[in-house]
Amino acid sequence: MDDAIRTENLVKRFRKAEALRGLNLTVPKGAIYALVGSNGAGKTTTIKLLMNIFGATSGRAEVLGLDSRQIRGTHLASIGYVSENQQIPDWMRADSFLAFLRPFYPTWDRQLEDKLTRQFDLPLDRRLRTLSRGTRMKAVLASALAFHPKLIVLDEPFTGLDPLVRDQLIQSLVERAAESTIFISSHDLGEIESFATHVGYLENGQLRLSEELTTLVERFRSVEAVFDVVPTLNGNLPPSWMHVATADAAVRFIETRFNAEKTSSDIEQRLGKARDVTFSPMSLRSIFIAMAKSHGKPALEERN
């Protein structure tokens, strides 16, 4: 079993609204998997199904080799879960919060706990309700990391946090990456890019892509081809081109299956001999914005 998470045709309906529509997702063990997507794409629903917070309408999911519907009680001793909107016992002091959780986890590591509290600079003698959002998130993350979880599940952990706190959280996660699989949902593509190994893009309850981050970045290019005469765009464009647009004698598009030779050959074949062709690497943010705008269509024609 090399996958930490695997879902098959996972469907979740809330009355008439379909939050997930046949999700097939695989997260390899040891990966730092970032699940991204716009609001309402189904990220939180996916995580709650994986954690058995609620049940799926159909389909199945496995987490650490166990049917997600069976996950409860002692199974959760190997999963660290942090969510931006979790209700925590905020009447507790930070130290008593950690002390309360300690006996629940056979693998709880006091030294790691101490290290995390120092690293996060946690004010242990203060009640959680009196802490800032970022500090509270750090306390919860410390409680989710101190027992060496095999899987760390994070639902939008960086929302509303200042860059310094984000860096601290990311740093602590990266340090755990050697012993844990990390599954994280986020809007913050810039932060994700800095440490994720895999990325999945969820749109309207369906996974539009799921692959290693390096492969993804490698295969997306922003392309600009300049011609001597304005080329005529016909419908016969490769399906791997997105957002094809013309401006004067230039054609711009996003190549989703970049291969320098093949892309150059496709340009020449479909648009004619270009005077100049530029391939620019794209950030994760640019890639997902482009994908979000395409709404599932691989090659969308745009003209100005």
Next chain:
Amino acid sequence: MRQAWHIFLKDLRRHRWEAGVCLLLTISVGWNEIHSWTTGELGARTFGVGGFFTIEFWSRMAPALLVFAWAFLILRAVHAESLVGDRQFWITRPYEWAKLLAAKFLFVFALINLPLFLLDVYLLWRAGFPPHHYFAGLLWMQLGLLVMLILPFLALVSVTATLAQSLLAFLIVALYMAGMVYLSDKIPSSSFSGSSDVLSAVLFVAVSVAIIVLQYARRRTATARWLIVGLGGILLLILAVTPYGSIVANNWPALNEGERPGFDLTLMPARSGATVGFISPEKDEVTIRLPLAVSGIASDEIVRFNGVLVRVGSVHEVNWDSGWHTDGRELFPETRIIEMSFKLPRQIYERLDGAPATVTISFAVTRFRDANRREFSVPDGEFSIAEAGTCTEHGIDLRSVRCIAPLHGPSSLLVTADASKLTCSVMGRGAAKPKPGDLVRDWAYDADPDPAEFGIVPLHYLNITLTSKEGAGEWRFSDLCPGTPVVLSNPKRERAYRTQVTFDGLRFSNYRELPMRASFQTTNSFALK
């Protein structure tokens, strides 16, 4: 168990103030109970505006406040790990549901059951009853508390997430119960027999347990809420479709052909002028009072009317049935007159229009035979009666004997005295001097005594007050003082059966009770019309 203990300690720390209030109220209940032994009957004092601010007032309110405090404590403990929603911190932590539930029960046991048990042990000891003799009864009381209060509270708060939601749920349940009481009044015979109560109680407890387990094991709030709605529907259905007539027929079988009912009733002529009632009947009903002469009761028998059903028929095609109603009156050998009153729908009354009607009154009867008679002279100071516990003279205006018994009252204790031999004042004020052989009685009877009565304190208070009834008139109360010779006995239940009497040619207008009308006049006088 370690996890349960760990969660319990957390809850104890979290809810220490609420727990403290509960413990204080528990102590207050005990203090008030002991205080009442020396100061008089519970609730005997009057409370004016000033009384509202006294310790005595609040200590007397303690039992009711204690129940509310318990409910709040259970709510707080359950909501500490709320079972409703998908954002609670604990549901993604390695809590084991059985241990979490055990922790909540441990909390309830430690702060509700145990303090109450200790209080009950102390009260028994203070009242002079060795607590270890009553251990089973005390456990029975705890079981009653668990089943009647704790489980339903726990089930209800387990399907709510906040105090506001819980209050709303309690309000809905209260409205439902009020509706059931109203319906019970409207459905003929449903307020009598009590035979469907067992089924309803079993269902109630089973669904409470199912909801608790379902919520803790699976957090299926929607299903649990539907279970509550379903229970409400089923209880309503049971109320509506229970074959009350068959149950009464089964529990009180008809007498065999030619068998005597053990008493005779004959309709007496109406008094001159209609009687005046003190309670105004409802607008759409007319109260009928039938005076009945009683005879034929053997000298060692007592007849108890458990239920009564009245049927009215006439040549005007009027057919009306009151359904079975609880009655509870007792007929002793010396009983000469009883009054049977019932409310006839005004529509029926007006359709009869003074015409003669046939009235059949059915009785669900239990006949008792007096047994174990022994003479007893009420002593001075504290004395003991085997069935009634420790007794003392009690009361100022009306002198009686007050007994305190452990766990429950007597199953059957009849106290009889010859009114002419009373050692203190004779019959009630203004009454004629009693003649030798005029009997006054008090009968404490519990048809189905449990090991202990349901309640907070383990003591049963019995006031032995001698009464008699002069004809169909008002009850007369007689003082009972030291030196009065009485006869104690234990009537035994002999037989339950059904019998009926029929009166033909009865004109309701002669037996109609006229409501008392009152008007306030400007001179502050109060007039009766």
